[in-house]
Amino acid sequence: MRLKSQQRYSKPQTSLFLFGYVVKAGIHFVKIDDEIEKPKIVAEVKTEFISLQKSLFATMSKQKLIKAFQAIIKNKYFKGIASLFMLFVLLDLIFPFRINPNYSTLITDSEGKLLHAFLNKTDKWRMETELNEITPTLEKAIVFKEDRWFRWHFGVNPFAVMRAGVKNVLTGRRTSGASTITMQVVRLLNPQKRTYFNKFIEIFRAIQLEFHYSKDEILQFYINLVPYGSNIEGLKSASILYFQKSPNVLSLAEVTALTIIPNRPSSLRLGVNNPYILQERNRWLQNFKEEKVFNAQDIEDAMNEPLNVIRHEAPHLAPHLSLRLKQENPTKSIIKTALVRHKQLTIENIVQNYISRLYAMNIHNAAVMVINNKTHQVEAYIGSADFNNPIDGGQVDGIRAIRSPGSTLKPLLYATAFDKGIITPKTAINDVPTNFGGFEPENFDKLFHGKITIEYALANSLNIPAVKILKEISTPVLVDKLKKADFQTVKKNSSKLGLSLVLGGCGVTLEELTNLFAAFAQEGNFQKATYTLNADTKSRIKNEIISKESSYLITQILAQITRPDLPNNYDYTYRMPKIAWKTGTSFGKKDAWSIGYNAHYTIGVWIGNFSGEGVPELSGANIATPLLFDIFNTVDYNSSSKWFKAPENIAYRKVCAESGDVPNDFCTHQIVDYYIPSVSKMTKCQHAKYIYVSTDEKISYCSHCLTESGTVQKLYPNYAPELLSWYESKHILYEKVPPHNPKCERVFNTNAPQIVYPVDGSEYFLDKDENQKLMLNCQVGNEVKTVYWYINDKLLQKASPNTEVFFRPEAGKIKISCSDDKGRNADIYVEVKWE
Template sequence: MNFWSKIKSFPKRFLGWIWRKKYYFLGAWAILFFVWLFCTPDEFFDDPTCTILTDKDGNILNARIADDGQWRFPPREDVPYKFKMAILQFEDRDFYEHWGISFKAFGRAMKQNLAAGKVVSGGSTITMQVVRLSRKGKSRTISEKLVEVFQATRMEWTYSKDEILAMYASYAPMGGNVVGIDAAAWRYFGRKADELSWAESCLLAVLPNAPSLMHLDKNRTLLQEKRDRLIDRLYEIGVIDKTEWQLALMEELPTAPPDLPSLAPHVIDKAIASGQKGQWVSSFLDSYLQNEVTNIIEYHHEMLEQNEIHNAAAIILDLETKQVLAYVGNTFDENNEHGNQVDVIKAPRSTGSILKPFLYAAMLEDGVITPSQLIEDVPMIISGYAPKNYNEKYDGVVPAHRALARSLNVPIVKMLKDYGVQKFHQKLNDIGLTTVNRPASDYGLSLVLGGAEASLWDLTAVYGNMALTLNNYEQGTENQFESFKLYAKSNPLNGKPFQPEAVWSTFEALLQVARPEEEGSWQQFNTSQKIAWKTGTSYGFRDAWAIGVTPRYAVGVWVGNADGEGRPGLVGVKAAAPILFDVFSRLDGTDWFAPPHDEMKELAICKETGFKASHICPNVIHVNVPKSCESAEVCPYHKHVHTTLDGKYRVNSSCELPHNMKTTPWMILPPLAEKFYKQKNPTYQPVPPYRSDCQFDESVKPLAIAYPKKESHIYIPTNLDETKSKTVFEATHSDAQAIIYWHLDDQYIGQTVGIHQLELIPSIGKHELRIIDQEGFETSVTFEVINE
């Protein structure tokens, strides 16, 4: 057979050989198909990603770099239109037509390489580049290229074109340690990838081709030329119009890249701790308010540090959406020398007076008091506990709403004693204070003055839910306890709300919050909007609180030292209240709450005492109060007093005929309360003294022992010279000129006139103190002196 005959018969002989070897070829193809079928991993990328915290509009608040030191954001599911059009024209114009490889692109690459005399193009499709990126930058050899082709074709059968393009956009190198379009958009331009201009999108499209070009001080001309050519291409094919083309070419390359936002560091830390590391964390925060509150905290922090007060926190709750709008967990200190990394908002701290409104609301809810009912404000010792007002002054008696507004400790403790510590402890648990978890007996009467601990989160939420109670009532919706959310996976707050009528009366009192001028210039906190607010200061000046509510917002502020160190001047009205009102100045004003009329009732109230009016109260007013106040106590202070016709002396049937008597309803305060009340109320008329020829009414005593209290325990300390300190015993008398005779254990020890104080050093053990005035009135108390 000659040569040409062999050539002509070759196809037939070759096909015959194939047919004879068909089983081998089928087996080889089966193996090849099996390998192809399983040649791709379950997931192409398992690289660690950044944790990204966004606000309610998707703007970045904070970001934590990935564990491998790369700014690689969590992968996205779609590609912004501008970047999509740019990357397709620059990298793979036939992307939506090929099956993972493009022979047209290979041909074009070979032509470019031959013309340049070196490899300037590899002809890889976007799919092949995704495979190469997933294989962590293997060398560009022929064998590696075959692997890319093999896996790229399989990838096209597994994923849609848009999914593959999204992978490329998420993992393409963008210069330095920046990976993916999202990280690049924020690192280079300071905004979301969807908001990039055509020029910016084209710049990021050319970067993966040569990511080392992205330098601020070199290769800028070459980088701009590549970008501009891509812009020209988009104009040529009609993707952008002439105006967009001209504007895009005019844009300059970025210079110094902006820093990524670093707001809400404690929120992102909380999200990471809750299992959201490496994810997009969509919070409900408002970036504007978060930034404003952060700046307010830092502004006040500079002044507070002069007094060695290093930490502060603030939170804003939106009562309309039940979301947290701002969350500043602490002040900023790059050295973290003062516990600035601690999220104080969730930390239990001593409550100070911030719980007082809860007691007031609870007592109104149960009908124990009326809002204006007089409460005793006198020096007292209850079971060894001696509360004192902040200014160490007393009013004698004070309306309950004013005691709350002025945050007077003694009347509030008296109210707690009447209400019951155990009952109030249970109420605090009911409304959601999760950290009041010790037995009620551990707290005692100090529970309402700072003996308990609570977090700023819980406290602000409870105040917010009190406001929601009124909002729900006005809107006719169910009165249920709400959960405020910081981000989607936030833990809910559980509890039971107060009744709307109790909340309304409490907020009306808190509108008048005021302290004596010595306690702080509270008058400066004037605002165009009504705010129910309360401050608190813990024992030892360790914690300063201020919480305020309107129908739309609840704002909480805490100031102090994370390590618990107390500082002089660290009080709520001075340290926390200025921050509170600065925050409210950034919030929209709203109308005030509508009264819950159906839950209120007009009640006859004694004008002078605020109690339910008795039949002898001389001045009765009708006031809308909570319906529960119907069960409140009837006025105990007004009593019928029989006097001479001129009103100068008290008389009775033992010394005067009935027709020579005048019967008058008289407000009679206990002697100790009367003593302080007269000092601040000069118009108060004490009951006249008995005429000398009258027998006394033993039920009304004009004198009282102020200290010690009945059955109290007294500890007398030893001085440095080992002598015992003296204890000052005190009594009061309604007659300023009265003489009081003092007896200790039936032994006369002295007398006093005007100021009734006597210094004594009783021995250890039980004693009886008895006092008698010149009219024969007497009273006594028993007490015990203890070693420790």
């Protein structure tokens, strides 16, 4: 309850006003359930009460004030008034006035401007006008026209009631209802038939409203509920649908036009009866002028303002996010998003134009998400290329669609390995054909690259090195990281995930991936981006999923531009933004991904078909990345944002170029590498080994057969058998260790052939109709020239070590043996089933 300090009251009036104010505040205090809000209310009441005392009793001494209260208390009518008041309080508790305005849901942008509006549950446009949208001009116009004593009465104007009663009796019919704004709010909230009994109920409800709500809130109810014809209710709805403006930017002429319509919404219809409305508007403007409600010049300008309006469609921007937030917040009437309007609209246009150019390739859709790394808020949300396209699933939200991530999880894998000290960027690893218990991955380009570095493997998105690293750190470790990053499908299927996880063998969403990459821009701290300005703080708690050191190492690798996933289009190379990015293409070329970030933004792009149809031309590098670059150049063009600084616990060291390990005495070629002190491994390089050979270097010796003379020690490459086997199959020259001393007996007991395929203990299901065969493959030392394959102890075939042998097995358990020309042997057992 608010009173103007300039108003003067008699002593009884003063006492009653203060008594009513305190009781009203007390009831409001009791009704509040939030214990945090109660102290705020007490403080507010105290402040307001003191202010009232100073203003109302400015001319009264303390003694006079005490006498005034004593006089009222001793008055014989006081008990009756108190009894009536207690009766009212009791009725208020028994028959509470439940207010459910049932507003339309409004979605606003970061500046509070309307993006999207939905009809309410009764299919009406009833948009809530917030208190800060009720301008002094709007308030003056409404109060002057509807209820000039609105700020002074307590819901009912007794003089207006008496005047209306006398007039109705004299005329013999109801000519005046004496309704205040508060009473009109009651009638709008709970329409009833016009009878004298219902009028008494209306009066009671009006007093209830005054007890529970402030004058500003009651005026707000009125503005939100007044009818404007058709299915439009509330001044804001009319303002948006007719003037395409929010109420706080309406002119005096527009305010006046909207003020007069609710009295006759059927005859005064904007867009239909504009000339008549203009005439009535100017008549009321003249009344304002005569009563000096507004400045004369302002009124003159308003009268000259034309009225050319029609009904427009309600805004329907950012449809995917709007629908999502409406579903997630069913009780909210106004949802304030963090979307930046011009970025949202610009990117929507870019995506739509880009996809239209891909239609000839049978690529029909895309989704984009933009996160501001500084505020952790989503500034653009494009769920599909065209929401209004039903043929290509335009209403599907691609940001939440579960798809295969391709290679986009590899940065998290390598970052985890950095943190465990297993690898550094220059660590060598072999990219050669490898069988992981029946799982034989291959690279996107169907090629193998031999010995490479970790940074090369990540920058070129090679699959076999990634699976090797995952096997070393174990799948559950990576799964736990993804759980911390809130990957929902991974959480549900964590027990079923294997080594294929890092190659796209799980379900993810663009939302999850973009949030994950934003963690790399935040020194490894995962903080899920929010969509609204007043989001729950609990959802913004930071969660460290990787260290800032490994995050920096990943960023440095992903920022390289000498990469195969750089778009082939030359136009993008000279204006490419400074970003770190990773591409991905799912199996069957159904999904193309490109996620990039710098200090300011993280942007995720997905391109494909919601139908799941694969396209041969679809790839993250050539299809998704150009769109990513285009968006970065739009939202962060020529950005002055500084690049990421190296953490204090990142250091440099020299390593052997052959292995990436700490140099040994024989490491002549050394390079500089990043490492994490006290974390990264300090293993001495073993890329070469000393071998005793004859002086002519034709025979090698072990310690068992080493002669006392005629031998020298020489360095030879210490390659893994898998790399040697690949070199042999590709006829790549390398320095070989000479054949071992043929007279040595010990060698026959070691270095037996390693059967690579089939896998020991595995089951193989073969198709009878296709007459399938089983392949045999092994790895041996470079001194072996011939191997012998046996099936159930019967010779199958003699072959060179690198020759793949095929045979048609019988059903059941089979023993497979491989012997080399040194007499060494290896056995495995497999189960074969024909279907």
